[in-house]
Amino acid sequence: MQFVMICEDKADSEALRMSTREAHLAYIGEHIAMIKLAGPMLSEDGEHMIGSVFILEADSKAAVETLTANDPYTHAGLFGKVTIKPFRQSIPAPGS
Secondary structure: OEEEEEEEEOOOOHHHHHHHHHHHHHHHHOOHHHEEEEEEEEOOOOOOEEEEEEEEEOOOHHHHHHHHHOOHHHHHOOEEEEEEEEEOOOOOOOOO
């Protein structure tokens, strides 16, 4: 099953994001098989990272919760809000 995970950074936390980014990327690299698409959300001016968006393939929501619970960004206290919802790709059609 696919899930979308939206992680919103706490306000004024860009320095915290940057100081833990290398550890976050290494951790995510260990779980790349789950990740269909991922990247940072940007501020309105496109200049600052303010969160993360993931499209994930996982057996359950609990598996996604475990992934984010062990992320260095979570351990550092970067995220102010994390939303995880089931997701179904429609466009482009899967396999096209």
